[in-house]
Amino acid sequence: MKSTFKGFLVFIFLLFSGTIFAHDVSSGDQEILNNGGLLSYVFVGAKHMLTGYDHLLFLAGVVFYLKRFKDIVKFITVFTIGHCITLTGASYLGITANEHLVDAVIALSVFYKGFENLGGFKKLKVKSPNLLLMVFLFGLIHGFGLATRLQSFAIGTEQFLLKILSFNLGVEVGQVLALIPIVFIITKWQKKNSYQAFYKAANTYLILIGLVLCAHQLYGYFHQH
Known part of the structure; x- marks a missing residue:
């Protein structure tokens, strides 16, 4: 059991350390967008989601709570609708915000x-907010974070809306590709005797990583030039 927890911790560490820089906008991605058509926006959008450790960790946390496949589809759909609204809307209307602050909220x-997964609200004797509503609201925030990334690119004015929609499509493709192994691992593990211990350990890591990511983004905000 201890080796299982250690293995999962190593996995989370590698996910965090290996993607924390890949999640940022790169000159290589800008070059891809400069030399490609709309498909390049699909590619960069998918790449961004697949390296988006904060988005994927949140989705993993959502999946942990669910046991039926139709519930997983329902919650992920609501999350997707939320981030599509703000990704498309904020990008098209030019609504901006400091990316460090947005990412700090995403980390939270x-x-x-x-x-919530560990029953934090129950321990505080407070009724937890409606989960479906919270997933939608967090989807809006995550989408705003994606919009800040897209707005960091020089995409010009030609086919402006189509470029935004193509990037959005890529995000959805990347999300599906990332969710396949996450849902598979968690749903398979739910049938094992070790699941409850794994559930507790994994969600404890989510709490710790969320705090670390938030502190990292706040540090970046207060020390930006």
Whole structure:
């Protein structure tokens, strides 16, 4: 059991350390967008989601709570609708915000999901908010974070809306590709005797990682030039 927890912790550490820089906008991605058509926006959008450790950790936290496949589809759909609204809307209308602050709130969504999964609200004797509504609201925030990334690129004015929609499509493709192994591992593990211990350990890590990510983004905000 201890080796299982250690293995999962190593996995989370590698996910965090290996993607924390890949999640940022890169000159290589800008070059891809400059030399490609609309498909390049699909590619970069998918790449961004697949390296989006904060988005994936939140989604993993959501899946932990669910046991039926139709519930997983329902919650992920609501999350998707939320981030599509703000990704498309904020990008098209040019609504901006400091990316460090947006990512700090996204990090808190990871903390929130781990806290809720471990019955944090019950321990405080407080009724937890409606989960479906919270997933939608966090979807809006995550979408705003994606919009800040897209707005960091120079995409010009030609086919402006189509470029935004293509990037959005790529995000959805990346989300599906990322969710396949996450849902598979968690749903398979739910049938094992070790699941409850794994559930507790994994969600504890979500709380800790959410706090670390939030602190990291706040540090970046207060020390930006």
